[in-house]
Amino acid sequence: MSWLVSLLVLSALIFFHELGHYAMARFFGVYIEIFSIGFGKKIASFRMFNTEWRIAMIPLGGYVKMKGQDDSDPTVKSYDKDSYNSKTPLQRILILFAGPAANFVLAFFLYIFIGLGSPAILSPVIGKISPNSPAFIAGLESNDTITAIDGKSITTWEEMSDIISHNKGESLDLKVKRADKILHISLTPKITKTKSMFNEDIYKPMIGVGSAGVTHKLDLTPGEVIKYAADQTAFASTMIFKSVEKLIMGDVPAKEMGGVISIMKITSDATAQGWMAVLFFAALISVNLGVLNILPIPALDGGHIMFNLYEMVTRRAPSEAMLVRLTIAGWVILFSLMGLGLYNDINRLIG
Known part of the structure; x- marks a missing residue:
């Protein structure tokens, strides 16, 4: 059942991208020949709005086949009034960007649903304390709750961590709740070596405490829900952009890259944790699809946007020979990345 949910979630995200x-495209009067979820041999289809709507055998993506556009043969073009090629470069860019944009918008609304459901968040309750750390020396104890730092109220672990990580070597006044007592403890964060979310060695101010894993529900007002959704969408987008950058630069090893199996497994695991977890990972994967599709790889939306930007700047379209070479190179890159992701997924599954 969980794998079926995973497949439905992935198909829904692809559907919104292609939608x-x-x-x-329909807004600009382009005729849509096929709207397909999946690649390869079609399993089922029907016609509506003068378009063939398909479900295909390989659920690794989808496509909208517009009149005058064929990724398998970029030399095939049509300049009829209702074709993709008859539109201006700016109109084509808007058509291409609308797919990734739909993923970002979908993620935003998914985060709104999460915010309305009072998501759980880490409370600023201290768990393990490192020996000889500023927290240990200052007398903090496990199960202490940090309620304020320098007079600023603290309700989440993230707020506490953010204040400490931006400290400039100054002493902090911590308001601490310990059982039924309220204490004030002063300490100065120490620059400490740790690991980033990308498993890199970094140095930042820390006090030497870990979370106790205690959570509480966020009770958000309508305005706070919208801000929560916007912040989460922006954070997810930034994180994925940084992940791609670090993968390209070699800061993150290629073995960390995952493919569709990883996506399915993560969503499947999330299903066991409840629908809130499914919505969270669906939002994250939706942002992932949006970011990856605007990368300047010729086989993806970003590559086609790059071609149209070239036409806007130079006032002439790329040559057919260049389009063919770059498109082939794009497909090679894309299939290589998909193959690497699949290889890593299989290695993880077999241990």
């Missing part, structure tokens, strides 16, 4: 392309 973005479809809606913008």
Whole structure:
């Protein structure tokens, strides 16, 4: 059942991505020949709005086939009034960007649903304390709750961590709740070696405490829900952009890259934790699809956007020979990345 939910979630995210392309293309009067979820041999299809809607055998993506556009043969073009090629470069860019944009918008609304459901968040309750750390020396204890730092109220572990990590070597006044007592403890964070979310060695101010894993529900007002959704969407987007950058630069090893199996497994595992976890990972994967599709790889939306930007700047379209070479190179890169992700996924599954 959990794998079925995973497949439905992934298909829904792909559907919204392609729906973005479809809606913008129809807005500019482009005829859509096929709207497909999946690649390869079609399993089922029907016609509606003068378009063939398909479900295909390989659920690794989807596509909208517009009149005059064929990724398998970029030399095949049509300049009829209702074709993709008859539109201006700016209109084509908007059609191409609408897919990734739909993923970002979908993620935003998913985070709104999460915010309305009072998501759980880490409380500023101290767990393990490192020996000889500023917290240990100052007398902090496990199960202490930090309620304020320098007079600023603290309700989440993230707020506490953010204040400490931006400290400039100054002493902090911690308001601490210990059982039924309220204490004030002063300490100065120490620059400490730790690991980033990308498993890199970094140095930042720390006090030497770990979370006790205690959570509480966020009770958000309508305005706070919208801000929560916007912040989460922006954070997820930034994190994925940084992940891609570090993967390209070699800061993150290629073996960390995952593919569709990883996506399915994570979503499947989330299903066991409840629908809130499913929505969270669906939002994250939706942002992931949006970011990856605007990368300047010729086989992806970003590559086609790059071609149209070239046409806007130079006032002439790329040559057919260049389009063919770059498109082939793009497909090679794309299939290589998919193959690497699949290889890593299989290695993780077999241990």
